[in-house]
Amino acid sequence: MTLPANGRMAVYDQPNGPFRLVGYPLRPPAAGEVLVRNRMATICRSDIHTWQGHRPGPCPGLLGHEIIGDIVALGEGVTEDMRGDSLGPGDRITWSEYFIPGSNYFSDVLDLPQKSRGVDKYGHMAATTAPHHHGGFGEYCYIVPRSWILRLPDVLTDAEATPLNCGVATMIAVTEAARIRIGQTVLIQGLGLLGLYGASIAKARGARAVIGLDSNAERRARACRFGVDLALDPDMEKNALLHQVHGLCRPEGPDGAIEVCGAT
Ligand SMILES: [Zn+2]
Known part of the structure; x- marks a missing residue:
């Protein structure tokens, strides 16, 4: 597997500020991670709210959480999606908007993993936070452990599949x-x-x-x-x-x- 040295992304430095393109280095996925080349991302209304400063968003901000992409490489230990379908390079996938730090009361007892303490979300973090590529407004995304991955059926177009993990799920x-x-x-x-x-x-x-x-x-x-x-x-x-x-x-x-x- 040969990766380009860098992947580009669009970030903004302050609410209502312009976007600029920056590059951050790429590395092979660590154990439990998946590296994806983004195919499509939406502009969710909450992306706009964040950019407008109506809710807190760290800067330089990397937005975009309704994302689909193609698997570039699988980290050690990742072999199948949340449904048990096999995963391999080239597969088109979606994944949960958020990832949680581990087993906890909110996820295990209340079935509300999205309210776990320490939850983080794709497209909600500063681009300076490693592994940098964690949003839809960029070329690549690292799906980190404790996310949920779903391989997409061919019957769905990219445009149909992209909002699945936020708008449809909601x-x-x-x-x-x-x-x-x-x-x-x-x-x-x-x-x-x-x-x-x-x-x-x-x-x-x-x-x-x-x-x-x-x-x-x-x-x-x-x-x-x-x-x-x-x-x-x-x-x-x-x-x-x-x-x-x-x-x-x-x-x-x-x-x-x-x-x-x-x-x-
Ligand atoms: Zn959304």
Whole structure:
């Protein structure tokens, strides 16, 4: 295996500051690691929030946590993914947004590994932190131990697969927690990416009607291609809005409501 000496990445030095390209050295993956050449990363809304300084982000910051990539090399001991499928160089994979320091109460007892003390996330660290390549806005990424890797089936395109580990995973968890069942009605506030996934997954779980609320007309139109049966503008007259929602959700309104607009 011959690696290039360096891999490039785009970093920013302060909130709202410009991005610049920097290179950091590459090394073979250590035991338990996987070195990936990134194929695609999204700009998640939370990347934008971090860059805008709405939440803390160390600088020089390397963003991008919805990532897929091709395996360049496997570190010692890594042979299969979280499902038991074999892993080898060239395989296209996704992986968990976060990695945890080890077995702990939050992961083992509460089944909330993402809340473990000492959790770290891809695309959330300073580029100066070794092994430097740990975000989507770069050419390479080291997947470190205590991450979860999934080999991607060919049926998914890159664009479909890239948001799996954040946007899709979030809405799978939300619709499970909301226990949306066959025949129910669901109201979704906010028709951005999370709202679209929420609508699609609610329908896949058997919801008979999904109502979406968003003040953006373009988003409302698009949502109707993703399982929303009725898209309404929340700024319309309140009684008319309630009348329309209740008209589709007899007898007593929506069985479940999902809030993903994020506006206070
Ligand atoms: Zn995200």
